[in-house]
Amino acid sequence: MSNTITATNFNFPGQTGVYRGKVREVYSLDNDLLVMVATDRLSAFDVIMPKGIPYKGQILNQIATKMMKATEDLVPNWLIATPDPNVAVGKKCEPFKVEMVIRGYMSGHAAREYKAGKRELCGVPLPEEMKENDKFPEPIITPATKAEKGDHDEDISRENILKKGIVSEEDYVVLEKYTRALFQRGTEIAAERGLILVDTKYEFGKTADGEIVLIDEIHTPDSSRYFYADGYKERQEKGEPQKQLSKEFVRQWLISNGFQGLEGQQIPEMTDDYVTSVSERYIELYENITGDTFQKASLENIEDRIRENVEGFLTNYKDS
Structure with missing residues (x-):
């Protein structure tokens, strides 16, 4: 679906490298910062599904940052800022x-x-x-x-x-x-x-x-x-x-359609209706877990939005 972000190719100021995980893409900068972009990719049984899920990256990023702030008195974390609904910026770690x-x-x-x-x-x-x-x-x-x-x-x-x-x-x-x-x-x-x-x-x-x-x-x-x-x-x-409330409903759907990530198994077709239903389920998860009403970010030109927000943050961070 065109209203998702499933891959990125940014070149931020001071960028030294990029690591692409199952869902997140992590950009390393030369000032010991990491820019972590939560994509809309859906992974199950360690396999990335062929279609992205609208708002999924935003949902994961916003739950994670909210929970980090709710636990930072117990355990230190890497997070510095969230300049975009899909992005977290933090300290570079091994x-x-x-x-x-x-x-x-x-x-x-x-x-x-x-x-x-x-x-x-x-x-x-x-x-x-x-x-x-x-x-x-x-x-x-x-x-x-x-x-x-x-x-x-x-x-x-x-x-x-x-x-x-x-x-x-x-x-x-x-x-x-x-x-x-x-x-x-x-x-x-x-x-x-x-x-x-x-x-x-x-x-x-x-x-x-x-x-x-x-x-x-x-x-x-x-x-x-x-x-x-x-x-x-x-x-x-x-x-x-x-x-x-978990991603288990996706795993169960895959299992019922004969897929568990094993060799020779085919990923079942994900229709647009099914993708929409998964997106709605993730929004339900967000609202139940956080108690907040989900505010949908614009799905137009997602990459341009992320680039502008991150570069604006980095400029201000450098000057501060």
Whole structure:
């Protein structure tokens, strides 16, 4: 659809490089700044879907920046400013090569592994006789290695992270502490909205002066799973699926159409009607998660808008 941004090719003042992730494109500048553009690309099972979703980048960027501001008293983060609805600007960091996944409930990937008979995930023992979507006695941390482009993220234990020297023990202790603190705050924020934060992932990096900070997105529907609190207990008792707010509805649509990102599988056709329905769902997610009414940014000349806003910010930042 023409009203989406699925790729960018900016050349900002002082630009030294660009990294293109599954959804975000990150421009490095020579003054230790990063310009992160949230595109409208949709990724599921580590595969980028063929069509963009209107407003998705704006939604993810605005939820992430709102949640970073709501947690900056607990954990320092990379964010400096948001000069455009799709853009965050922050401090350049060296990312840790692990994602810190934390789970409060037996859902998603954990539930699929449990159903397959596994009783340990990333070195963490799982209780017997749990049902899908049951709450864990305590949240568990199940890290994943950061995939190279085109590869799948892979589960890894704390023991193997330390053994392979992916993260030092000193730093890993901080990552665990920050992960638990963020999840607790995210759980409290969700509860105020009548939601349950089921599981999520956090990414961290180290600044030039050695400070560990939160980077990338936080508590968005792409990185997190939410349930509606109302009726959760009754649905569990009846063995019914939970009503949830996350990207899981896209995954389930793909699974029902024979796609799980495996070799030889074809991505099902995404009609314009389906793309519109996904966009509407993301807006619903935004409003439920934040409690704010979503303000749609203009979809005309999105790249020109981003370029003007970012260059205006950089000029003022340089002069300040």
